[in-house]
Amino acid sequence: MGPWVAALDVIKQLKSEGKFDSIQQIKVFLCGSLAKTGAGHQTPMGVLMGLMGEDPATVGIDTVGEKMEKVKKDGTLLLDGQKSIVFPFRESIVFDFERPCPVHPNTLIFSIVLEDKTAFEYTYYSVGGGFIEKKDHVEEEGSQLKKFPYPMKKAKELVDYVEKEEKRMHEIIFENEIAVRSKEEVRAYALKIYEVMSTSIFRGCHSSGTLPGGLSVRRRAAGIAKTLYKGGAYKDKDQWFANIRQTASHHFDEVSRWVMCFALAVNEENAVSGRIVTAPTNGAAGVIPAVLMYYLTFDPSADIDREEKIIQFLLIASQIGFFFKKNASISAAAAGCQGEIGVSSSMAAGALSYVNGGDVKRVLMASEMAMEHHLGLTCDPIKGLVQVPCIERNTMGAIKALASSNLALSSDPEKAVVNLDDVISTMWSTAKDMSSKYKETSEGGLAVQVSSRYSEC
Numbered sequence: 001m002g003p004w005v006a007a008l009d010v011i012k013q014l015k016s017e018g019k020f021d022s023i024q025q026i027k028v029f030l031c032g033s034l035a036k037t038g039a040g041h042q043t044p045m046g047v048l049m050g051l052m053g054e055d056p057a058t059v060g061i062d063t064v065g066e067k068m069e070k071v072k073k074d075g076t077l078l079l080d081g082q083k084s085i086v087f088p089f090r091e092s093i094v095f096d097f098e099r100p101c102p103v104h105p106n107t108l109i110f111s112i113v114l115e116d117k118t119a120f121e122y123t124y125y126s127v128g129g130g131f132i133e134k135k136d137h138v139e140e141e142g143s144q145l146k147k148f149p150y151p152m153k154k155a156k157e158l159v160d161y162v163e164k165e166e167k168r169m170h171e172i173i174f175e176n177e178i179a180v181r182s183k184e185e186v187r188a189y190a191l192k193i194y195e196v197m198s199t200s201i202f203r204g205c206h207s208s209g210t211l212p213g214g215l216s217v218r219r220r221a222a223g224i225a226k227t228l229y230k231g232g233a234y235k236d237k238d239q240w241f242a243n244i245r246q247t248a249s250h251h252f253d254e255v256s257r258w259v260m261c262f263a264l265a266v267n268e269e270n271a272v273s274g275r276i277v278t279a280p281t282n283g284a285a286g287v288i289p290a291v292l293m294y295y296l297t298f299d300p301s302a303d304i305d306r307e308e309k310i311i312q313f314l315l316i317a318s319q320i321g322f323f324f325k326k327n328a329s330i331s332a333a334a335a336g337c338q339g340e341i342g343v344s345s346s347m348a349a350g351a352l353s354y355v356n357g358g359d360v361k362r363v364l365m366a367s368e369m370a371m372e373h374h375l376g377l378t379c380d381p382i383k384g385l386v387q388v389p390c391i392e393r394n395t396m397g398a399i400k401a402l403a404s405s406n407l408a409l410s411s412d413p414e415k416a417v418v419n420l421d422d423v424i425s426t427m428w429s430t431a432k433d434m435s436s437k438y439k440e441t442s443e444g445g446l447a448v449q450v451s452s453r454y455s456e457c
Contacts, residue, residue: 001278002126003034003043003108007050009132010110010122011080023085025113026051026077029094032101033333034108034126036441040213040384042273044068044093047108053080056130061275103135105333105439128331128339129280129321148176153326155364155420158319162360169360170312173319190311193277197266197289200276202237204265211271213385221265228257245297255298259402260395263290267391280321280330280343283386286394287344288317291352291401299356309355317351320367323420328428332379332440335431337393342374342427345397346420349404358409366408368420370401375423376430378438380445389446 007028014020028047030038038044045068049059052067071077077087101107104125113119123135150161150172161172177186205225211217231243248254266286270276279288292313296302302309321330324343329335350367358366374397382388437444442451 001046001056001130001282002106002124002128002132003030003038004046004050004056005130006108006124006126006132007047007110008053008055009124009134010112011051011053013122014112015080019112019114020079021083022114022116023079023083023112024115025085026079026087027092027094027111029096029099029109029111031096031099031107031109032105033440034106035095035097036443037381037384038095040381040442041386044089045273047093048077051077051079053082057275061273064273104133104331105436105441106331126331126333127325128329128334129325130278131325131330148179150176153323155320155323155367155424159360159364169354169363170315173315177315187307187311190314191307193279193314194292194310196275196277197279197292198237198241200266200269200274200285201262201289201293202240202265203274204267204269205261207268207272211268211385211387213271213383213387215383215385215387217271217387217391219268221261221268224257224261224264228254228261241293241297248297250298255294256399256402258297259290259294259398262293263287263394263398264391266290267386267394271385271387271391279317280325280347281332281340283332283337283381283390284340284344284394284397286391287341287397287401288348288351290394290398291348294398294402295352295355302355313351313355316354316363317347320347320350320364320420324371324424324427327421327424329431334439335427336377336434336439337379337390338371338374338377338427339431340379341393341397342371342377344394345370345374345401345404348398348401349408352401352405353408356405356409358405361413362408362411364420365411365413365416366401366405368416368418368423369404369408370397371420371423371427372418373400373404375427376434378434378445379440380438380447381440381442382447382450384442384447388450 030043034043048068048071071087072089075088076084078084104127106126108124110122125133127133152158162169204221206222208219208222230247234240234243263286266276266289270282270285276285279285321343324330329339330343332340346367349370350363353363353366381390
């Protein structure tokens with residue numbers, strides 16, 4: 001997602017500088033981890049869509065492949081839907097394996113030539129979760145926090161605000177949100193996120209076949225959902241979920257299978273470039289929807305003020321994700337899979353604990369537990385595809401989130417030895433010690449052990 005956002009920013013920058021109409025050539029260099037796993041991560045597709053001005057939130061997902069093939073066939077690219085340039089695909093998107101990446105392993109460089117032969121570059125870093133940073137445009141430390149009534153970088157500060165202000169956890173976070181947008185916008189956006197999450201589950205649970213890329217991975221969510229589903233006919237996703245709520249048992253085996261099915265569904269959608277929520281990343285996008293849908297489906301208390309519970313869940317999850325992003329990383333290229341599945345599990349565990357009545361200390365205790373037991377998790381995707389082991393890891397992250405929440409709600413946080421700030425710091429120090437072979441490069445682990453069995457596609 002980051003390269004897509006970067007490409008959109010390039011177009012915006014060129015227009016603001018009055019250079020857009022004079023563009024003659026654009027060449028994009030994918031460096032570091034983007035070079036090594038970019039093909040499997042569909043990075044060229046994201047770059048193309050961004051340069052074409054397509055919004056990832058609204059683009060017709062069924063048209064993306066067709067648009068990409070047209071660019072390859074015609075050798076031209078319509079920038080922002082307005083200006084056509086010559087764009088030989090293989091020469092214009094370069095997998096640069098040699099260029100060093102001292103700032104961030106996910107580096108991409110847009111090399112621009114204008115009609116008067118003026119040449120220049122824009123360099124971006126894809127830092128995880130669709131977030132980007134631009135070379136020489138890093139904001140001063142703390143400048144982004146000054147606009148909020150409750151500025152915070154550490155989890156301990158959130159505890160202090162809750163206790164001092166005598167407010168609930170989600171109220172503190174919500175007040176920060178409405179410092180930059182209206183209450184109505186915050187609520188609407190949270191519910192829109194839920195809508196995309198639930199739709200991705202539904203689509204994934206109703207789509208079968210083999211995933212692209214050459215590993216011949218079969219989609220499993222639809223088959224599992226069909227086996228578990230006991231309800232009657234349905235006309236849409238809302239009725240399907242309602243039927244599950246009414247007919248599913250609360251036996252652990254069945255509940256856990258539904259949770260894993262939900263997680264599989266989302267990441268199988270990701271593997272075919274379906275629309276999902278980057279939560280906190282695409283590769284870890286199944287954990288939070290699966291845990292949220294578990295709560296909405298199997299916990300009767302969720303039916304009381306349902307929309308408010310959804311908003312609260314997402315507010316808590318996002319704040320926990322912020323702590324990781326600010327103090328460590330949510331990029332597997334920088335932190336291994338502990339930075340993706342580990343963070344998503346931590347976010348989900350804390351959010352679930354909150355809507356189940358947990359106070360701020362138990363919420364953060366649940367988040368700490370979830371990450372603690374993902375520490376050191378490597379990122380070693382076979383053939384660079386976000387499929388194996390990525391898709392199944394989302395099921396593990398979801399189940400660990402449930403376990404962490406239940407354990408935290410049954411424990412005394414005052415007696416905890418490790419707190420969330422501790423584990424975030426540990427996660428980041430572990431990431432720095434981790435070999436680059438295990439940071440989304442497909443140069444170690446399962447990627448090396450298994451890739452040789454599959455021919456290049």
